[in-house]
Amino acid sequence: MRAYFHDDLPGDERLPHDTGRSVSTELLKSLGVLHWSVPVDDKGEWEEEIDTIAKDRDYKNRDIIEMSRELLGDSYEEKLQKFLFEHMHEDEEIRYCLGGSGFFDVRDHSTESWIRIHVVKGDLMVLPAGIYHRFTLDTNDKMRTMRLFKDVPKWIAHNRSAETDANPHRVEYLKHFPSSRTTEAV
Structure with a gap:
């Protein structure tokens, strides 16, 4: 995983x-975004580590x-545009990349800047409930992910x-992560 500030320039x-x-x-972390690197191997050893993380964080499904x-055909562009609209969820968004790659952009609410996170095979990322974010594939045009859920699988974008700014999950997020900025870059 690599994270950096998005340039906010128009284009693909x-x-x-x-x-x-x-x-x-x-x-x-100050934004509530968590990350693990769990290399995907042919032996399936990664499954044990994912199971341990799931148990520790109470992910049940x-x-x-x-x-x-290739898979989405004519609906590919429409789906990609849907995920690019800035939104939040009332649950954590947990993704483990099994193959391919893509970008999760998270909003730094202290500055309104976008932070771009490039997720590749072996990255496990957790976005907290209430954080504004968006998603797109990169130019490889494919990604296979495991989604983990604390309860019944659901995915509702607000x-x-x-x-949405007044949504209780958003308000709670801002209370829990009031100021995300102490240092800008590595």
């Missing part, structure tokens, strides 16, 4: 949009999803709006 969001300003693990141009 599947491109890096890299400012060259890296973001530290500490800054990500999981599924596997795949997104690719697009950013005044109403």
Whole structure:
């Protein structure tokens, strides 16, 4: 996983949009974003480590999803645009990348800047409930991920709006992570 500030320039969001300003693990943690590197191997040894993390964090359910141009065909662009709209969830978003790669952008609420996180095979990432974020594949146009859930699998996006700003999960997020900025770059 590599994190950096997004350049906010128009253009294909599947491109890096890299400012060259890296973001530290500490800054990500101050936003509530967690990360583990769990290499995917052919022997399946990664499953034991994922099971341990799931048990420690009380994740009870999981599924596997795949997104690719080839798999989605004509609906590919529409799906990609849907995920690019800034939104939040009322539950943690947990993704373990089994193959491919993509970008999760999280909003630094202290500055309104986007932080781009490039997720590749072996990255496990947790976004807290209430954080504004968005997702896109990179130019490889495919990603296979395991989603983990604390309860019944669900995925409800609440697009950013005044109403969503007042959502109790968003309000709680801001209380728990009031100021994300002490240092900008690594």
